[in-house]
Amino acid sequence: xKVTVFxxxxxxxxxxxCLAEVGNEVLCIDTNEQKIAMLKQGExxxxxxxxxxxxxKNIAGKRLGFSTDVAQGIAHGxxxxxxxxxxxxxxxxxDLQYVLAVARSIGKNMKDYRIVVNKSTVPVGTxxxxxxxxxxxxxxxxxxxxxxxxxxPEFLKEGAxxxxxxxxxxxxxxxxxxxxxxxxxxxxxxxxxxxxxxVAMDIRSAELTKYAANAMLxxxxxxxxxxxxxxEKLGADIEQVRLGIGADPRIGYHFIYPxxxxxxxxxxxxxxxxxxxxxxxxxxADLLKAVERVNNQQKQTLFNKIQSHxxxxxxxxxxxxxxxxxxxxxxDMREAPSRTLMEALWKTGVRVRAxxxxxxxxxxxxxxxxxxLTLCETPEVALEGADALAVATEWNIFRSLDFExxxxxxxxxxxxxxxxxxxxxxxxxxxIVYYSIGRPTVA
Ligand code: UGA
Numbered sequence: 249x250k251v252t253v254f255x256x257x258x259x260x261x262x263x264x265x266c267l268a269e270v271g272n273e274v275l276c277i278d279t280n281e282q283k284i285a286m287l288k289q290g291e292x293x294x295x296x297x298x299x300x301x302x303x304x305k306n307i308a309g310k311r312l313g314f315s316t317d318v319a320q321g322i323a324h325g326x327x328x329x330x331x332x333x334x335x336x337x338x339x340x341x342x343d344l345q346y347v348l349a350v351a352r353s354i355g356k357n358m359k360d361y362r363i364v365v366n367k368s369t370v371p372v373g374t375x376x377x378x379x380x381x382x383x384x385x386x387x388x389x390x391x392x393x394x395x396x397x398x399x400x401p402e403f404l405k406e407g408a409x410x411x412x413x414x415x416x417x418x419x420x421x422x423x424x425x426x427x428x429x430x431x432x433x434x435x436x437x438x439x440x441x442x443x444x445x446x447v448a449m450d451i452r453s454a455e456l457t458k459y460a461a462n463a464m465l466x467x468x469x470x471x472x473x474x475x476x477x478x479x480e481k482l483g484a485d486i487e488q489v490r491l492g493i494g495a496d497p498r499i500g501y502h503f504i505y506p507x508x509x510x511x512x513x514x515x516x517x518x519x520x521x522x523x524x525x526x527x528x529x530x531x532x533a534d535l536l537k538a539v540e541r542v543n544n545q546q547k548q549t550l551f552n553k554i555q556s557h558x559x560x561x562x563x564x565x566x567x568x569x570x571x572x573x574x575x576x577x578x579x580d581m582r583e584a585p586s587r588t589l590m591e592a593l594w595k596t597g598v599r600v601r602a603x604x605x606x607x608x609x610x611x612x613x614x615x616x617x618x619x620x621l622t623l624c625e626t627p628e629v630a631l632e633g634a635d636a637l638a639v640a641t642e643w644n645i646f647r648s649l650d651f652e653x654x655x656x657x658x659x660x661x662x663x664x665x666x667x668x669x670x671x672x673x674x675x676x677x678x679x680i681v682y683y684s685i686g687r688p689t690v691a
Pocket of ligand 1: 465
C-alpha cells in the first residue's frame with residue numbers, strides 16, 4: 249500500500265521505516281530541508297538502535313523515500329500519517345499548529361479519497377479539528393471530496409522503538425467508519441504475530457487512550473517513588489517491597505522501579521497536557537497534579553542527599569556524574585533528572601565531571617562550554633579528583649562497579665545512586681558510603 253508520513257521526527261521516522269520494512273511504499277515528508285537531505289543519504293539524525301540500518305535497507309529497496317514536497321506527499325499515499333510535533337504551550341497544553349498546518353495542506357492538495365491518520369499525541373477532540381480544517385480548505389477550493397480521519401496513537405519507547413513498532417502489544421485505531429478500520433487492519437496485519445493486536449474504538453477514546461497509558465505509567469513511577477521516600481523514613485527497603493508487590497499479577501513488575509524521577513519528552517509533557525485537558529472541561533485532575541508534584545520533588549532527591557551528606561559545605565566540591573540521558577539507550581536529555589541535579593549543583597558552586605555513553609554531545613549542545621562542567625571520555629576519567637560519585641541513568645556499563653577504582657580514584661568513597669544499581673551489603677563490605685533510593689544508607 250502507499251503511505252505518506254508527515255514529520256520525520258522520532259515517531260514519523262520509525263513509523264515510516266517500519267511500514268516500508270513490511271513492504272509498503274512510504275514517502276516521508278518534512279519541511280526541514282537539511283534533515284531530508286541527510287535522510288535521503290541514509291543518515292539518521294536521531295539516535296535509535298537499529299533505525300539507521302532499516303532506513304538504509306528500505307531506501308535501497310526503493311520502498312522508503314524522503315521529500316520536502318508536500319503536494320507530492322499528498323498525491324502519493326492513500327494513508328496520510330500526521331506525525332509532527334505537538335510541543336507544550338506555556339500553559340502545558342499541546343500546541344496543534346503543526347498538526348493543523350498539515351491538515352490544511354491536505355485540504356489544499358488532495359484530489360481523491362484519503363485516510364488521514366493522526367499519530368501525534370494530541371488532545372481529545374483534535375481529530376474533529378483536523379476534519380473541520382480539511383473541510384474548510386476543501387470548501388475554499390469549492391470542491392467536495394471524501395476523506396476519513398483516524399486516531400492511531402503510538403506507544404514507542406525511545407531506545408526500543410523498532411521492536412515496539414514491529415511487535416506491538418496493541419494497535420489502537422479510533423475511527424468512525426468501519427471501512428477505514430478494515431483498511432487499517434490490512435495495513436497493520438504484518439504486525440499481528442500470533443493474534444490480532446488491533447483494538448478498534450471511537451476516535452475520542454483512542455485519543456484519550458494515549459494520555460491514559462502514559463499517565464498510568466507515570467503514576468506507577470511516582471507512587472513507587474513516594475513509597476521509596478516513605479521506606480527511607482521507616483527503615484524499610486523499597487527493593488524488597490517492589491518484589492513483594494510486583495509478585496501480585498494485578499500489580500506486576502513493570503514500571504515500579506523507584507529512582508530519581510521520570511524524564512523524557514513524553515511523561516512530563518503528557519501528564520501536564522492531560523491536567524490541562526481536564527481543566528478545560530472543568531475537572532480537577534488531582535491525582536495527575538500529585539503525580540507531577542511528586543516527580544518534580546523526586547528529581548531533587550540526589551541533590552538533597554548530596555547536600556545533606558556534605559552538611560551544606562558544597563562550594564568548591566566536584567561531583568562525578570554517571571549518566572546524562574533521561575534513560576539508557578538514548579541521547580535524549582529532555583527533562584532528564586541529570587539536568588535537575590547538575591543545575592542544582594552548579595548553583596551551589598559545585599563542579600561536575602560527567603560521563604554518558606552517548607549523550608555528551610547533547611549536553612554540550614544544551615549547556616555549551618562551561619567551566620563547571622567537564623564531559624569525560626570514560627566513566628573512570630569522570631571519577632578523577634571528584635569528592636563523590638552520583639549515578640542518574642542505569643546504563644548497563646555502570647552496573648558492575650570497580651570498587652577498588654572507586655575507592656582509589658574518588659577523594660572519598662561515596663556513591664549517590666539514583667537508580668539502585670548496587671547491592672548495599674556489598675557496598676558496605678567494600679567500605680563505600682552508599683546512598684540509594686528507598687533503602688537504608690550504608691555508611
Ligand atoms: C514512554 C512510554 O513508555 C511509551 O509507551 C510511549 O509511547 C512514549 O512514552 C511516548 O509517549 O512517546 P519513553 O518516554 O521513551 O516512553 O520512556 P520510558 O521507558 O517509558 O521511561 C520514561 C521515564 O520513566 C524514564 O526517565 C525512566 O527512567 C523512568 N522510569 C521508568 C522509572 O523511573 N521507573 C520505572 O519503573 C520505569
